Amino acid sequence: MHGHKYRDEKNGVFIPPIYQTAIFEQPGWTRKTDRGVDLKYSREENLTVESLENVITELEEGGDSLCFSSGMAAISTIYFSTLRKYDQIVLSAESYGTTLQLGEKLREFGIDVQVSWPETENIIESINRKTKLVLIEVVTNPTLRVFNIREIAEVCRENKTILVVDNTFATPYLYKPLKDGVDIVLHSLTKYLSGHNDVLGGSITSSKEKILELWDWRRMLGTIIPPFEAFLIIRGLKTFELRMEKHCKNALIIAEHLQEHPKITEVLYPGLTSNKYHDIAKKLFNNKGFGGVVSFRIKGGEEEVVRLMKNLKIIKPAPSLGGAESILTYPVISAAMTMPKDLRDKLGIKEDLLRLSVGLEDVEDLIEDIDKALASI
Known part of the structure; x- marks a missing residue:
């Protein structure tokens, strides 16, 4: 929270402001930043x-x-x-x-x-x-x-x-x-x-x-x-640690729930003890959690995926991850779209795979939303 090290002693400001400027004063000499480079143009330093x-x-x-x-x-x-x-x-x-x-x-x-x-x-x-x-x-x-x-x-x-x-x-x-x-x-x-x-x-x-x-x-x-x-x-x-704690907690609960769901054929999440990468993740991550993303395979293919996404109410079908809102992504048309299809298939990135970025909503609301959407396929 305080790692920015910004402080304007003259005005008592300790919240970093937006320096919305392309240029900095250069009156015959040039100011230097903390890393020792010129502060004169915002393409270089701001x-x-x-x-x-x-x-x-x-x-x-x-x-x-x-x-x-x-x-x-x-x-x-x-x-x-x-x-x-x-x-x-x-x-x-x-x-x-x-x-x-x-x-x-x-x-x-x-x-x-x-x-x-x-x-x-x-x-x-x-x-x-x-x-x-x-x-x-x-x-x-x-x-x-x-x-x-x-x-x-x-x-x-x-x-x-x-x-x-x-x-x-x-x-x-x-x-x-x-x-x-x-x-x-x-x-x-x-x-x-x-x-x-x-x-x-x-x-x-x-x-x-x-x-x-x-x-x-x-x-x-x-x-x-x-x-x-x-x-x-x-x-x-400023809220990074609080958010990550909630992301990780919600993700593990949802992964464990999906693991028992009859419409799900596989859950990919290193926080599950049955996961191939659980032990190494546990060593690297110091028991703080296993991340906020859960991937899973459904029974069916593209048609079922589209139906599932249309029936979600809280979780939003979109690319990206890591935000406050829960996002369900279809990798074959987003992050993995530019991969050759034969490589995607070999990696297991097929039409039945979905990636859920678990957000900060109430986890029971998320589970209910997923269950209702899964009931439609």
Whole structure:
């Protein structure tokens, strides 16, 4: 809540305001920000954005952070700043569809792109002395596999490979990857950190030295987050821990309920003791919970999915996740849409799979809403 470090001593202001300005005064000399760079133009630095970056750094226990206009802006900045012709990058086959799509495009620039099966052992087998960069998610989207980040980080360290981890699903409430040897942590701030389904943003957290290098690329690419969006995320972060506690609690209750429902063929949630990834999730997440997303398969296919979504009253059918409102997403037409169909099928992202971002509503109301919708199929 106080990690922004903003204070206007002259006026007694301790809530970061919106510095809605493109320019800062430059009267023959230039002011410097806390990271030692020029404060003159909001494409480079902005004081509201700096306040947000301070909060993210505190949450992830890093050296410094940068905030971007979206999660994909953060990822593209990492790609541009790190990769050169003939470098090798390893990506998980189950990644956010656009992350994978952009990664595949790198082949056109002479990058060796290796797409690995989304299991810890497969990612490790793909890493060698040629590997410049590995980018994976702590929890995959949408089947919620959990990687053993500690093991992967150790192998990356041995091979002098940069490990980038997307912590969007787990969030620093559950897990702080930098403490396990990860080099760069990224977020889609659009999701849990902002928490209200009303703003786009992304972030990168790393060492001070790495962030300074990435800062110059953000300056050149123009991918900084605008100050108004930064302000909204700062406001959302004030309730972050309270929200995450409720998300996790509601999600586990719903996962356990769905597991017993006759219209459900499979529930994918690492919080269930029967889940393949339960033990590793329990180790990484320090018993604080297992996240606010539950994926499940229904009896039927696209026709039944559409009928189910039309009969929901509280839960909204939409993309994205991590907001106060519960959102039901159909992955084959949203996050996984850009994946080749044969890869989707192999990963189990089929027409019967739904992903539920469990919100902050009363959990009994959510269960009733789901049950009534399921009764229609």
